[in-house]
Amino acid sequence: MSEVETRFFTFGEEAGDRLELQPGGRFGPVTLAYETYGELNADRSNAVLLFHALTGSQHAAGFNPSVPGVESLWNHECRQGWWDDFIGPGRALDTDRFFVICANYFGGCYGSTGPSSLNPETGKPYGSAFPKFGANDIVNTQVRLLNHLGIERLYAAAGASLGGLLTQNLAVRFPELCERFVLLGCALEISTLTRAHNFEQILAIENDPNFNEGDYYGGPSPERGLALARIIGHKTYVSLSTIEERARDECIQRDEELSWYQVRRPLESYLLHQGRKLLSRFDANTYLHLMAAWSDYDLLRDAERESYGDLFAPCRHQRYMIFSIDSDVCFYPEEQEKMHHTLVKHRVASEHLTVHSDRGHDSFLLEPDLYTHHIRRFLESG
Numbered sequence: 001m002s003e004v005e006t007r008f009f010t011f012g013e014e015a016g017d018r019l020e021l022q023p024g025g026r027f028g029p030v031t032l033a034y035e036t037y038g039e040l041n042a043d044r045s046n047a048v049l050l051f052h053a054l055t056g057s058q059h060a061a062g063f064n065p066s067v068p069g070v071e072s073l074w075n076h077e078c079r080q081g082w083w084d085d086f087i088g089p090g091r092a093l094d095t096d097r098f099f100v101i102c103a104n105y106f107g108g109c110y111g112s113t114g115p116s117s118l119n120p121e122t123g124k125p126y127g128s129a130f131p132k133f134g135a136n137d138i139v140n141t142q143v144r145l146l147n148h149l150g151i152e153r154l155y156a157a158a159g160a161s162l163g164g165l166l167t168q169n170l171a172v173r174f175p176e177l178c179e180r181f182v183l184l185g186c187a188l189e190i191s192t193l194t195r196a197h198n199f200e201q202i203l204a205i206e207n208d209p210n211f212n213e214g215d216y217y218g219g220p221s222p223e224r225g226l227a228l229a230r231i232i233g234h235k236t237y238v239s240l241s242t243i244e245e246r247a248r249d250e251c252i253q254r255d256e257e258l259s260w261y262q263v264r265r266p267l268e269s270y271l272l273h274q275g276r277k278l279l280s281r282f283d284a285n286t287y288l289h290l291m292a293a294w295s296d297y298d299l300l301r302d303a304e305r306e307s308y309g310d311l312f313a314p315c316r317h318q319r320y321m322i323f324s325i326d327s328d329v330c331f332y333p334e335e336q337e338k339m340h341h342t343l344v345k346h347r348v349a350s351e352h353l354t355v356h357s358d359r360g361h362d363s364f365l366l367e368p369d370l371y372t373h374h375i376r377r378f379l380e381s382g
């Protein structure tokens, strides 16, 4: 695996150049941490923008031993690119042909400006002073990065889960920027069940006694809250019918988590492990902000359109490849079906594929063989 490094792009140091936030106000400076793989061709026509999922990062491929400024969170899980099996010569995003760009989101904790970044005005982490933001802000900062890289048109954009939602925001708000979109395990609209799951995760963090309204950087972190949030989320990232098999047949009691109840089942032990595992590589404030942006996702409002007819009218030159995972209980297959039918109804070309997996939603991170030949075919088609 080749070694890669994260680069940084900063804008908004001058008042007039600041990011105009969706909920209101302006913010700057903004740094985005990003990585690229492959070579940008002479006419700058081979760029593919990749959006990561909730706790992913800019580091999608190769091996990155460390990222300046975020060493404390950059653990062994982060060092291997989260889509390494999908990016490289001959892979789904073929770096012999494409120039792949992936950036950590605005609000993130892997080197992009987020709540744990130092506020230049105070010299302390922003914490509760970090502004609320929405999907448009995440996408707008990525478009600023493309401008910085001199890329006026993308060959394709791709994303899974939260990344798929943001890819679609890009598609409808910047319809001339890109024609081809690969969307995996995402939706056109946020379901009631997803909003409820996300709210539970927000409550878990907010109710941690160490949360302190987000100003916890000088003291203990809201670790229990973040771990509980991860547990609530994680059960939707695996297949419900195979989650008990995924857990090793062993119970590891964690006394610090519980006082009355005793962990009795491998499933419970596995979930506790998954919750705790996130603590060493993620920031609770970033988690909250991304949950809030996810729950508040609204394509029509964000693109300032009244109907799907209006929304997709400027998108008729676009083409989509949409993946469902049959065991996905985070974004159910019906949600991608609705997305596909809505696109087709409004005369936007869309191909909908359902892959069979026992791994659930996170199949898109784990099973490249289910996706690679379809993505290659789609990207190679004229």
Ligand SMILES: CC(=O)SCCNC(=O)CCNC(=O)[C@H](O)C(C)(C)COP(=O)(O)OP(=O)(O)OC[C@H]1O[C@@H](n2cnc3c(N)ncnc32)[C@H](O)[C@@H]1OP(=O)(O)O
Pocket: 053, 055, 056, 057, 059, 077, 078, 079, 080, 081, 082, 237, 246, 247, 248, 249, 250, 251, 252, 266, 267, 269, 270, 273, 274, 277, 281, 362, 365, 366
């Ligand atoms: C910033 C980054 O780039 S992070 C890397 C990229 N990752 C992402 O983007 C998504 C984050 N990761 C995930 O969502 C998931 O962890 C996945 C999809 C990658 C895979 O899940 P995994 O946790 O690796 O697999 P799985 O669900 O089989 O669980 C295995 C873990 O559970 C532990 N486990 C299994 N059974 C039990 C049990 N009964 N009790 C306690 N622990 C258990 C295993 O020991 C193993 O622990 P380890 O990961 O610390 O070695």
Ligand SMILES: N[C@@H](CCO)C(=O)O
Pocket: 053, 054, 055, 056, 160, 161, 162, 237, 361, 362
């Ligand atoms: N496992 C994914 C979940 C959302 O797809 C992540 O942590 O980013």
